[in-house]
Amino acid sequence: MDNVELSEVISDFAGLVGRVEETGERVCVVDGGEPTSVLLPAAELAELEHFAQRAHGGGHRPRSRSGLGQPFGPDPQGPYVRFVHVDGGRMTFVRDRTVVAELRSVAELEWLEDRARTARQGYMPPKQAAAFEEFLARQGPVGDGVAWIAGSWQNQEPFTELVFIKGRAAEDVALAYGADAQDIADGLLLHQVEERDAREGTDDLSRVLVFGEENGWTWLGYHDFDHAFSRSLDPPPEQQITLNATMAKAIYDFSYLEDGVYQNPFPIEDGAEDRRDMYELIWYTPGEAPFAPEAPLSFLNLHLRIAEKAGNWTDNIALFFEGLERAFGLALPRDAITSGNVRCARPAARR
Structure with a gap:
């Protein structure tokens, strides 16, 4: 040149x-x-x-x-x-x-x-892309995936907030969110809190932060009834996915951040870089691409289409969760969560 x-x-x-x-x-x-x-x-x-x-x-x-x-x-x-x-x-x-x-x-x-x-x-000619989509559609989720929890999550059980964080250890994230350091050091388990509630008449089960690591992601599950836990990390993680269920208002929303930058679900025009638009999962209609090609989240369209083709779920939100499984490799330990054999901690400020 x-x-x-x-x-x-x-x-x-x-x-x-x-x-x-x-x-x-x-x-x-x-x-x-x-x-x-x-x-x-x-x-x-x-x-x-x-x-x-x-x-x-x-x-x-x-x-x-x-x-x-x-x-x-x-x-x-x-x-x-x-x-x-x-x-x-x-x-x-x-x-x-x-x-x-x-x-x-x-x-x-x-x-x-x-x-x-x-x-x-990631570009492929149309024929190659079609063949690759069919190959991906035949693959199962990583581990237990996350789609299995979608139904109970819509009913705010066992958590109203599900957060997935890339690049930070689970204990570090739990501490940063305001979890009690002694509970973390003691290795407190969810079933122990449930048993103590039943024995002593307390109500800690709805006020704990449950956490762990699966497939390279730290995951958190908690209720946000009284804002006892933080919603952010400083510095921001590489990637952060948040799923929030508010059953009383029928609001179920999804957000995705890269290095602390919110990835808007709609196209951003010049001069509107700070615009933040919530994406509600009830807007997702199988068979239709939820995100415009020029939207920051358009890369999810392919993974959602593959989830639809796989036919593992009929519920729209479970399908969306499976799309997230395929796009990011998200997973939650089903047996550990349902049996209560998963780590947790109460809010440090409430001890």
Whole structure:
């Protein structure tokens, strides 16, 4: 990729665009030897955008202000017409009503290439993808999975909150959530709390944090009736999935965070990066993709479709849970939870 000084570009946009159109090669614009932006064929940018929008995570798209000016309206440049975007740095070049080249900042282009590279790694041609889907549909969940708990969870049993955290040990997470350190050190088990409640007339069973590790994830289960436990970690974990059941209001919601960044279930438009929209599981309809292709959570659509094809569950929320199993490898120890042979701790503040 050749470099061209900014002063030369400003004086001869048409020549530079013609060169990119003819050769199909990028040209880097430098200011005092420092790369600032890249002029590239429109077709190449379209391909990058196509794949980049299908990758999730990666932060917000960089925007730059190059100081090249913001002429209003079409700006003739020889046989081309230049359209300057509102940020003053991005430009589109058109010839005979056909887009031929685009100018993007170095930072934005690197961001696009990184996301596109991530999406391409999982890309398959349609026939290969269909065959792979069929293969995945025949695979069972990891361990016990999580779909088995969906029915009782809807009735707020045994927990109203299910949290899955990647990259942090279970005991550390329990302590950070405000669990009693002595209960953790003693290895308190859920059935012991239940037996003590029955023996002493206490009501600790609904006020404990149950925790463990399955398939590389720390999981937590608890009731959030009196906000006795924390809802966040500092610093935020690599990944965090939260499922909350509020039976009285028929609200069952799902959220997913990467490095503390909330992955919005709906497309994010420019200037709306902070928008947070809750996703309620009752909105999920089998056979329909719940997330738009440009939404951060669109990668879940494939896993939900595979869960539907597998035919293991008919309940919509159980199907959604199975989709999460397949997407993230989530699992909960069924026998340990139902028998009470799973670790737990009371809130430190209530001891």
